[in-house]
């Protein structure tokens with residue numbers, strides 16, 4: 001939704017350029033991860049300089065597994081924590097691009113880039129940063145269908161035109177590519193007063209996604225199923241802000257969505273089974289497509305058509321054996337469709 005009076009870009013520039021110097025300057029915990037990251041990520045963060053960790057303003061750990069050889073694009077990369085973390089997993093044939101509105105954020109990231117590129121044993125061109133608004137990725141020569149994975153950490157809420165940003169994401173993703181992002185969600189549309197309050201906006205609350213609008217946005221882009229990887233309620237510690245937003249339940253959420261033509265708006269049963277081979281790095285025993293779909297190595301699991309597609313038509317295909325196709329249909333998959341707000345996933349069980 002567009003701000004009417006508040007200039008969202010200018011407010012982000014002021015908030016992240018002038019008001020905040022490090023994470024501890026935030027007034028609320030909205031831009032702080034609500035959930036501990038997994039060990040494979042903790043170990044990667046431990047290899048990053050203190051300054052980058054101190055200037056981290058994200059609300060999650062939006063990095064999926066299996067990054068080897070991929071091109072990763074981080075939208076609103078700030079000082080680069082997630083760029084430099086992804087860089088540790090893409091390897092010499094991969095690439096990570098960070099985009100942000102602010103020189104002051106990018107300057108910190110660029111200062112560390114040569115040193116970290118060397119430390120992670122990557123070619124010079126593996127890490128790149130670009131300045132500008134996410135609403136126009138074409139301006140940074142990010143071409144159609146050129147990116148495997150788009151990540152973003154507590155940024156999309158700050159954008160004045162979310163549908164434009166989502167459309168750009170879909171444009172640059174390769175078929176079968178993945179959007180994996182953390183952001184702030186709310187159980188209702190916020191009042192204009194809160195949406196346009198500079199502090200609510202800067203703290204990543206004013207532009208929080210309303211669940212049903214998010215679902216509608218994705219459905220409009222032909223993504224009728226997405227998966228909620230984690231969600232944790234956010235407490236607003238600032239008394240005045242808590243009073244003004246009384247009744248709004250904010251959450252820090254991590255979402256996974258794939259660019260696939262074959263997704264349906266319900267889980268349909270085609271009698272398909274998947275067997276995980278145990279070959280995803282850092283997941284030798286269990287691979288989690290989402291919290292309701294944890295595939296144990298060697299165990300056949302029945303899945304709906306959408307889950308099968310998320311495995312068979314993406315970079316995960318090489319790690320699975322998929323039995324069955326969509327030639328025979330057995331009706332709705334045996335999980336009741338729920339509202340996107342209550343469900344642990346966007347559509348599927």
Ligand SMILES: C[S@@+](CC[C@H](N)C(=O)[O-])C[C@H]1O[C@@H](n2cnc3c(N)ncnc32)[C@H](O)[C@@H]1O
Pocket residue numbers: 009012013016031055056057058059075076077078079080081082099100101102105132133134135152153154155158159160204
């Ligand atoms: C909450 S911080 C998160 C930064 C980073 N992802 C992290 O985890 O540390 C939001 C960042 O998004 C950037 N930003 C806000 N709106 C933007 C836009 N429309 N285009 C590009 N960057 C934007 C800000 O400059 C800031 O660095």
